[in-house]
Amino acid sequence: MAELTLSHVAKHFGDAAALKSVSTTVRDGEFLALLGPSGCGKSTLLRLLAGFEQPTEGRIHIGQREVANAASRLNVPPEDRNIGFVFQSYALWPHMNVRRNVGYPLEIRKLSKADRDARIDAALSATELTPYGDRMPSDLSGGQRQRVALARCLVSDPTAVLLDEPLANLDVALRASMQEVFSDFHRRTSATMVYVTHDQAEAMAMADRIAVMNQGVIVQLDTPEALYTRPRSRFVAEFIGEGAVVPLTGATHGDAGAEATLLGMRLRVETDTEHPALACLRPENLRITETGDIRARVERVTYLGGRYRLDLTAASGDALVTQSATRLQPGDQIGLALSAPWAFAAA
């Protein structure tokens, strides 16, 4: 296994830039999710790592080995990069049983039968497919087929495994159980994994770190917890988790920490920047209480199961979001107490 490094990698299709000078490192053994809206460049980044696309600018390394360099036109083909790839469609051979599908990459490489069998057994075991070796793909469920695709990429003992929305075709219940399969697989093998998704819950559930992408750049690369509690831009604050972004003025830094005016009040804020201009208020930053200084009107009530999401308008005119244990009604006036929100520079 090895780390994957992109240095100033750009990819243009004609005049359009799908990726704009991305520099980043996927650590050895890390599970990294690429998360972002449709068209932000996730698949393009993955395809560049795999070697299906060539960068317009920049260089890519797998471990110490340079595999792509736009300036020298080096481009190691996918089959020589020792990388496993799992797509959304499983691309299994319909006329081969599970064992043969899984072992096919080894047949091409002309390994001995004994070697092949040992590796196939290990890959089937890692993906919990041992009882299904003799089945044909048509006799498997969607989740089982996806596991066959994963097992097939494992037999070659790849340096890294790249996955492009592998669960997009599966129903909600199966997605959840397959997330566990991928997480278990990662724990067991310590494989470096890069996982493309536009589903933040999926990224949060599985990834060590998440690279949030927008318009061809990585806007923030952090742990799920850091992205949620310390977003560095409006885009990340609004893309990850629930909450509201409100303007903030007059920030000062004193012995007691940073203070600023937001929602018409002077408040302590948490921040790592000198000139914050926006604050991210998560539902847990806003506690409903009669004596709360912030007055707000309930606009919309949504049942979440066990609790309710409340969309609010504060007296200051700002839109807010919080949660309550009891059902309130649109039009109700409530008081809110605010705990120190996360503040960041406007972006």
Ligand code: ATP
């Ligand atoms: P999605 O979540 O919808 O799959 P994505 O984040 O994976 O999106 P990419 O597939 O990487 O996005 O595409 C990034 C941009 O590059 C898009 O604007 C897309 O239209 C464009 N693009 C991708 N591949 C090509 C291509 N072969 N030719 C021209 N434009 C392309």
